Amino acid sequence: MHVDVGARIEAVYAEVLRRNPGEAEFHQAVREVLHSLAAVLRKRPEYAEAKLVERLVEPERQILFRVPWSDDSGEVHVNRGFRVEFSSALGPYKGGLRFAPELALDTVKFLAFEQIFKNALTGLGIGGGKGGADFDPKGRSDAEVMRFCQSFMTELHRHLGEHTDVPAGDIGVGTREIGYLFGQYKRLANRFEAGVLTGKGTGWGGSQARTEATGYGTVHFVREMLATRGEDLTGRRVVLSGSGNVSLFALEKAQSFGAQVIACSDSSGYLVDERGLDLDLLKEIKLNRRARLDSYAEARPRAGFHTRGSVYDVPCDIALPCATQNELKEPHAVRLAKNGVKAVAEGANMPCTPEAVRVLREAGVLYGPGKAANAGGVATSALEMRQNAGRDSWTFEETEKRLAAVMRDIHADCVAAAEEFGTPEDYVLGANAAGFLRVADAMRDQGVV
Ligand SMILES: NC(=O)C1=CN([C@@H]2O[C@H](COP(=O)(O)OP(=O)(O)OC[C@H]3O[C@@H](n4cnc5c(N)ncnc54)[C@H](O)[C@@H]3O)[C@@H](O)[C@H]2O)C=CC1
Numbered sequence: 001m002h003v004d005v006g007a008r009i010e011a012v013y014a015e016v017l018r019r020n021p022g023e024a025e026f027h028q029a030v031r032e033v034l035h036s037l038a039a040v041l042r043k044r045p046e047y048a049e050a051k052l053v054e055r056l057v058e059p060e061r062q063i064l065f066r067v068p069w070s071d072d073s074g075e076v077h078v079n080r081g082f083r084v085e086f087s088s089a090l091g092p093y094k095g096g097l098r099f100a101p102e103l104a105l106d107t108v109k110f111l112a113f114e115q116i117f118k119n120a121l122t123g124l125g126i127g128g129g130k131g132g133a134d135f136d137p138k139g140r141s142d143a144e145v146m147r148f149c150q151s152f153m154t155e156l157h158r159h160l161g162e163h164t165d166v167p168a169g170d171i172g173v174g175t176r177e178i179g180y181l182f183g184q185y186k187r188l189a190n191r192f193e194a195g196v197l198t199g200k201g202t203g204w205g206g207s208q209a210r211t212e213a214t215g216y217g218t219v220h221f222v223r224e225m226l227a228t229r230g231e232d233l234t235g236r237r238v239v240l241s242g243s244g245n246v247s248l249f250a251l252e253k254a255q256s257f258g259a260q261v262i263a264c265s266d267s268s269g270y271l272v273d274e275r276g277l278d279l280d281l282l283k284e285i286k287l288n289r290r291a292r293l294d295s296y297a298e299a300r301p302r303a304g305f306h307t308r309g310s311v312y313d314v315p316c317d318i319a320l321p322c323a324t325q326n327e328l329k330e331p332h333a334v335r336l337a338k339n340g341v342k343a344v345a346e347g348a349n350m351p352c353t354p355e356a357v358r359v360l361r362e363a364g365v366l367y368g369p370g371k372a373a374n375a376g377g378v379a380t381s382a383l384e385m386r387q388n389a390g391r392d393s394w395t396f397e398e399t400e401k402r403l404a405a406v407m408r409d410i411h412a413d414c415v416a417a418a419e420e421f422g423t424p425e426d427y428v429l430g431a432n433a434a435g436f437l438r439v440a441d442a443m444r445d446q447g448v449v
């Protein structure tokens with residue numbers, strides 16, 4: 001059968017634009033994948049059959065719901081909840097929940113779409129989904145966050161289950177929120193169904209190393225990328241964006257491999273400490289006090305806190321964007337390349353704009369896309385599901401050993417797929433192609449569903 005791959009891919013993208021008007025982030029995520037799939041379909045035209053690609057860009061289910069709750073003064077608020085169950089070809093829908101005031105369906109859809117390929121890369125039998133709410137937990141009391149989580153779960157619970165859909169955390173959702181969500185699920189289901197959420201407290205079904213896993217995994221991935229050029233992290237200058245869950249544990253792992261981590265950021269500005277960031281102080285500020293980064297510079301006068309410019313202005317060997325989507329733009333990439341950056345790996349989801357990626361790749365910088373580089377978090381969630389299913393609990397060392405092995409395998413699969421489809425060192429092509437082939441094979445086996 002002759003397939004005009006270029007025309008086919010263009011037609012799929014045109015239909016995505018028509019069906020999903022105004023959803024720029026979703027369009028961006030789909031466009032990147034379709035570009036990679038053109039290379040795959042040219043070599044393997046059989047994957048153009050049965051409208052696999054056409055089906056893959058349409059979510060299996062999208063759930064939108066009202067979340068009413070009362071604040072501490074008794075005032076009633078109404079938020080919107082989301083869950084996009086994108087693909088169950090490889091296993092139950094799996095992906096985090098984000099609580100952020102600006103969250104809209106567009107963002108949830110792009111995140112859920114990315115999750116399909118990321119989760120496929122882990123090889124751990126999980127489908128792709130994502131969710132959240134336009135709720136801002138900042139400045140809210142524990143009691144308000146609890147009431148919000150209870151109301152959110154009162155609707156969402158009917159769509160969840162250890163074999164159906166298994167959420168976890170993301171921006172604004174950590175162990176505290178997962179605890180409140182689990183408590184409400186348990187009450188409604190009248191069942192202690194440990195495998196229905198991951199990122200739980202380690203005393204009641206959570207996995208060791210899940211909190212650390214995304215940041216740790218990103219650094220394992222960077223090590224693998226550097227090793228392809230005979231290099232390592234020792235003595236390398238590293239900058240990261242963000243100072244949340246992913247950033248702090250990427251920082252911890254990079255330091256443990258001998259890197260000099262000199263800068264990080266939050267939404268108020270960026271911090272530079274040329275002698276190396278003090279992780280204990282950062283954890284105290286960010287995890288315990290939930291304060292802004294400028295309090296670090298107050299405690300350590302040698303450090304500088306800046307509200308103008310960007311963390312990517314700081315000369316470095318390795319940059320790890322770990323904050324949010326589309327934060328590393330073309331001018332940042334130009335600056336990084338000019339300053340001699342060797343590798344950029346995405347701890348966050350889609351933090352680099354397409355223009356920035358082009359600049360980095362043209363400059364010969366090793367670039368690890370989030371689907372591959374930050375897959376350690378969801379991989380460890382899948383390991384949590386395994387422990388729950390077996391009523392087992394592994395040590396931190398055992399869990400981290402498995403995480404490191406998953407990241408090595410993901411890296412190797414990306415390299416192999418990039419070579420097979422014609423562009424060695426193109427980790428975007430490698431990640432999209434390797435992930436797609438696993439999902440597409442499962443879809444073919446399961447018929448038109
Ligand atoms: N938590 C997880 O296991 C995983 C998270 N991710 C992704 O990693 C990213 C960060 O997530 P978490 O660390 O979990 O969230 P978090 O809520 O713990 O931290 C986010 C951090 O980014 C900062 N930030 C937000 N907007 C910013 C901006 N414009 N400039 C600079 N800093 C900014 C915040 O101040 C905060 O320090 C997100 O893209 C998320 O989707 C990806 C894989 C797994």
Ligand SMILES: O=C(O)CCC(=O)C(=O)O
Binds near residue numbers: 166374
């Ligand atoms: O651990 C999970 O299920 C979710 C992780 C996540 O949301 C992500 O990989 O972006």
